[in-house]
Amino acid sequence: MNERESEPPGLSQGLSSIVRRDILLAWKRPGDVLNPLFFFAMVSTLFPLATGPSAAQLAFSGPGVVWVAALLAMLLSLNSLFLSDFEDGSLDQLILSPQPLPLLSLGKAIAHWLVNGLPLVLVSPLIGVSFQMSGQTITVMLLTLFFGTISLSLLGSIGAALTVGLHRGTALLSLLILPLAMPVLIFGARTVSLAANDTAVSAGIYFLAAYCMLALTLAPFATAAALRISNE
Amino acid sequence: MNERESEPPGLSQGLSSIVRRDILLAWKRPGDVLNPLFFFAMVSTLFPLATGPSAAQLAFSGPGVVWVAALLAMLLSLNSLFLSDFEDGSLDQLILSPQPLPLLSLGKAIAHWLVNGLPLVLVSPLIGVSFQMSGQTITVMLLTLFFGTISLSLLGSIGAALTVGLHRGTALLSLLILPLAMPVLIFGARTVSLAANDTAVSAGIYFLAAYCMLALTLAPFATAAALRISNE
């Protein structure tokens, strides 16, 4: 049709469309938002259970456990990031839409973080309390988790894009992502440990923030390229 | 066609067919067998990384970490147990085949264990060594992991059957299975800890063996019932 009836949607509209759609999808299944949360909580309780209860132990391993639990919760939820889009043909539609694919990938990662990462950050103080962390430690943990989960959503989207269509479950994805996520984990957990010992923590937080920025600028392009390849 | 050309395949043939098919499928994608293994190994190394290396710490938390890693590796691989069968319509065919569905469910769980559980059991000594466990502790760990992973494959198949078709990723599945898997985890990890302290361990191993037998007799029926329901 040659008459162009309306203005083409701009970039911001494209971004907000996909963010809104993915949040709507999560909203339709409220369980989806809660599941990573529960998982996070459960892993945090499994460790004390398996290693045995001792207050000193707990205080010592608390930051590590919380961070590993957060990492795993994010990894698990990442598996399905592009899977359903691939399977129902939406991915074809996204790739063939006039919007730039990196933008749409960014939108998917943002929605993923809002649905999975943010609630996890918000609930983490509770777990901190159960590991008997101090108020200041909890603040640091919140900050590190904030930047860390954003990075994980973005890094994870690359892995999810690479593995979509391989029907491999989370294992391959984890394998790809863990090496990239390692700096986040190590810095995150170490910084919280340092906070627990009242040592300076700003360096760790700066690192995490910088890593997060880096992921924010580069990951969408990597994800878009990976999607084009996986969807052949 | 009224002339019956051949003998109908018996129960054992039905069971072996599905076990062989699932192993063949894993074989076609050798990565699948390796993924849970790598995951297991990575989680076991993440913890020391996140909590910081200290020999006493490691020796203390080793059994717990190994067991949590095993549990998570099994959980992750369970998600896809019935998923592809559901999506490509094979599940319809299995349900409508003349073979009893509990038998086929058992076959799927057996194949899952052979592909995911067994390699994990076999590789665990390596991790035990890296946590500086003694030879005897490693033997106990092998035994507990042997019975434990079988139970997990069976319990997990119930959860996988309940969640198939819900497109919820591993999170919901974990939520359903973790409480049930708790006894396995607790007994497994505790028994290994006991072995590390040279205390008697037979009670724990008996418990795990008994739990495994219970799962072996009951889980296939629960799985079959769940599959019929989920596939509506």
Next chain:
Amino acid sequence: MTGLLSGHDLTLFRGDHCLFNSLEFALDAGELLVIEGTNGSGKTSLLRAIAGLLEFETGSVIWAGKQVRDHYQAFREDLVWLSHRVGFKADLNLVENLKFEAGLRRGNQALFESVCDRLNIAHLADLPMRSLSAGQQRRVALARMPLTSARLWMMDEPFTNLDTAGRQIVEELIGEHIADGGLCVVASHQALNSSENMRRLLLS
């Protein structure tokens, strides 16, 4: 109304929506039942419910004089099913897939080669299913029917994705099966060659 396969007083709901009520049908050996209706009239649902994958709200299906619900295993021995989805593993090739099915149900593997030749899939034996085209996948799925000795064929839109030659073959297969004394229940939007052995069921 009697027959080898019959349904009595069938009512089916999807969600709050009643698809049909008090539906009756009967089918004897050597007959073909074609279920027709517009999109969304409930053909697929009816097929799935007859096969026991969905539950009817009321009514019962009788196979060889017995309630299917109570003698489900015996019913399944006589049934072979083709749905929208292929029902085969995308990672295995067609030989592996068809051999797997042979381990589950009674059949005649001697026919294997002739059936593959006839459906023109023999040359695809080395490719995993995921590499096949939509129509080729459909042909492989169809191969399962003549390879079993089940008497009741249930097929949901068997002609989907097939080219003209493919559709012709399906019609022939169905024709031979009912000539052999089999039963066939088909849901389709495409007209089948009618014969005196064909019954129709129109859902509206």
Next chain:
Amino acid sequence: MTGLLSGHDLTLFRGDHCLFNSLEFALDAGELLVIEGTNGSGKTSLLRAIAGLLEFETGSVIWAGKQVRDHYQAFREDLVWLSHRVGFKADLNLVENLKFEAGLRRGNQALFESVCDRLNIAHLADLPMRSLSAGQQRRVALARMPLTSARLWMMDEPFTNLDTAGRQIVEELIGEHIADGGLCVVASHQALNSSENMRRLLLS
């Protein structure tokens, strides 16, 4: 051979297998290209390659005088795509799905109600896509085409799962689109009403 959309010297491999080589086609505004061929002849692959989802071994596709490969974004603004799979989220209803697409590409939302009425899906607006029948899902997928103002429609087997009325509507939609100066590339096993604006491409 020139046209708004044209392909030159196209060669495509799947695996080791050459589907076609040195294929040429051209299509002008107001024309319809029907790709025909037996199962497995490469219709779907050709469509996907033209849209840029697969890579040709040799040759290039030209849209409005420019290589698609180099001006992919501009090409996508003029393209709307319908494949085997619906391309909509099963958990959302049709309104939510179609509105989402409207956020991605230029279109005319004022037509929304009339298009839904015409495809007879307006009454399904409350159901998530997963609850719709195969044909109903297909109709919703089709609704995306008239709602955009893209000039090039690419459709892979648009008639699948549709009843007679549905197939009729699709033919009308295509007819109107090319009468309006649009282009349409269709792969189908079912004959379309031929007109002087129709070109055929037979893959063998």
Next chain:
Amino acid sequence: MWKFLHKLASPPHFYDLSAKMIPWFAIIGGIFIMYGTIAGLFFAPPDYQQGDAFRIIYVHVPAAYLSMMAYMIMAISAGIGLIWRIKLSHAVAAAAAPLGAWFTFLALATGMIWGRPMWGTWWEWGDPRMMSELIMLFLYFGYMALRAAIDDTVKADKASAVLAIVGAVNIPIIHFSVEWWNSLHQGSTLLRDGGPAMPAEMLYPLLAMIFGFTLIFGALLLGRVRTEVLFRERRSRWVRNLVCAQEGRNE
């Protein structure tokens, strides 16, 4: 007997009967709780060891006991629903789950509050009761998450019933394993068995509270089942008649 049960299981009959039962449950339960509260808070002597802190027992113990009771009700009615295809029974299971989760939460919360002055910590990983209570909370969550994940009520009923039954088989095992785990590590210092070594002024209010809580639980459960039944039967004739009658017209 069978006939009576069958009649009870018919939704309209249940709807009428429960309407009559709820006020009685609520009133009698309220009276017991009132007595228990007053007697427990004001008349029971302070514990010689714990002082007044022990008074939280009047909420804690009933909540802990009901959390288990609710699971049993849920699992048994889910089983009945699955085997005999009684819809009402599924409705009971569905209604019991959130209540059970609440009581579990309440038991955990009051336990934690109590633990703070008593043991100097909110949470003690070593305690088997705490652990099995926590795992039970997760079982409830799993049950509810599964229900929430399935749109179709009938399907949700059946699927969650399978889970409830599997969970019920596991509860004794979980309980045993947690206890065994703990006994290896440290002596059970805090919760000795055979509790009621307490004076009658303490005990009677506690028993009254348990009884009152149970009745209130019954009333809440019946109320939830009523709404559940009403929703499930929304397309049936009797519900439509009911609605029409309330709006003062005939269908």
